Amino acid sequence: MKKVGKDLDKVLENIIMQHEQRAREQQGRHDHKDFFDVLLSLMDQPMNPQDQHVYILDRTNIKAILLDMMVAAFDTSSGTVEWTLTELLKNPRVMKNLQQELEREIGMDQMVEEKDLKKLNYLDIVVKESYRLHPVAPFLVSRESMEDITIEGYFIPKKSRILVNTWAIGRDPNVWSENVEEFYPERFIDNNVVYLRGNEFRLLPFGSGRRACPGMNFGLVIVRLVLAQLVHCFTWELPSGVETKDIDMTEAFGLSMVRANHLLAKPTYRLLDKAM
Ligand code: HEM
Numbered sequence: 001m002k003k004v005g006k007d008l009d010k011v012l013e014n015i016i017m018q019h020e021q022r023a024r025e026q027q028g029r030h031d032h033k034d035f036f037d038v039l040l041s042l043m044d045q046p047m048n049p050q051d052q053h054v055y056i057l058d059r060t061n062i063k064a065i066l067l068d069m070m071v072a073a074f075d076t077s078s079g080t081v082e083w084t085l086t087e088l089l090k091n092p093r094v095m096k097n098l099q100q101e102l103e104r105e106i107g108m109d110q111m112v113e114e115k116d117l118k119k120l121n122y123l124d125i126v127v128k129e130s131y132r133l134h135p136v137a138p139f140l141v142s143r144e145s146m147e148d149i150t151i152e153g154y155f156i157p158k159k160s161r162i163l164v165n166t167w168a169i170g171r172d173p174n175v176w177s178e179n180v181e182e183f184y185p186e187r188f189i190d191n192n193v194v195y196l197r198g199n200e201f202r203l204l205p206f207g208s209g210r211r212a213c214p215g216m217n218f219g220l221v222i223v224r225l226v227l228a229q230l231v232h233c234f235t236w237e238l239p240s241g242v243e244t245k246d247i248d249m250t251e252a253f254g255l256s257m258v259r260a261n262h263l264l265a266k267p268t269y270r271l272l273d274k275a276m
Pocket of ligand 1: 218219
């Protein structure tokens with residue numbers, strides 16, 4: 001554990017040093033400041049000098065924030081991509097629809113880019129359906145109730161620890177419909193299920209409220225872009241002898257619910273050569 005800690009510290013130090021060096025070289029003419037440039041510019045000064053308890057962000061705090069971001073971003077994004085690809089392999093009809101959307105909107109002579117994502121409506125509902133069945137954080141982050149309350153006849157005392165089971169909500173036929181176990185993105189076509197807004201609590205892959213995921217927009221771009229490129233550039237096949245009904249769907253139990261075993265599939269390039 002100590003060795004991992006030291007190695008991680010080296011990686012984080014490196015990232016910080018690169019940012020510091022770039023800031024020195026550019027001497028204030030720093031056009032494209034990223035999140036860490038902003039944090040570094042606030043380092044070792046009182047955040048708000050008028051506050052009773054003055055809080056200072058030091059180098060260790062910045063490394064902790066950087067690590068927090070990396071941990072929060074990695075498994076969640078890669079886990080979503082892997083579950084969605086699994087469902088696409090299990091459901092060739094949906095894979096075909098998605099590839100057709102990509103052929104129609106992007107063509108076969110170029111790769112998908114971030115600017116194209118707004119055109120890919122089917123991709124959007126495929127990702128929503130994937131989150132319904134495979135929320136990466138199935139219990140979100142636990143909450144504590146601030147006051148006594150009764151909801152639907154259940155009394156919840158103040159200071160109870162609350163887990164929101166988004167996995168169960170996603171598979172509840174009273175919330176969705178009888179075909180709740182089926183991977184059927186079209187269920188999202190005619191409804192207004194949106195992530196993280198108002199009183200819509202059916203789909204909560206990024207949580208909700210004050211502690212909801214601050215990386216949602218960034219995460220959704222990564223997930224959609226990677227998936228679009230994988231599905232657009234390649235035809236995917238299961239290993240020989242494996243049928244769609246045999247695909248391993250075992251979930252790993254933990255803070256994030258990724259696949260227990262990695263997905264095995266064989267890609268074959270499908271774009272025209274000039275797309276490379
Ligand atoms: C696309 C994949 C992602 C998914 C599915 C996801 C999901 C979540 C969930 C469910 C939570 C807990 C929300 C709650 O309990 O209400 C969370 C928190 C958080 N996420 Fe994400 N996330 C993703 C990507 C990212 C990225 C890319 C970043 C940062 C670059 C990030 C940063 C965070 C942070 C810092 C928290 C803690 C917020 C707090 O406690 O106040 N996430 N995320």
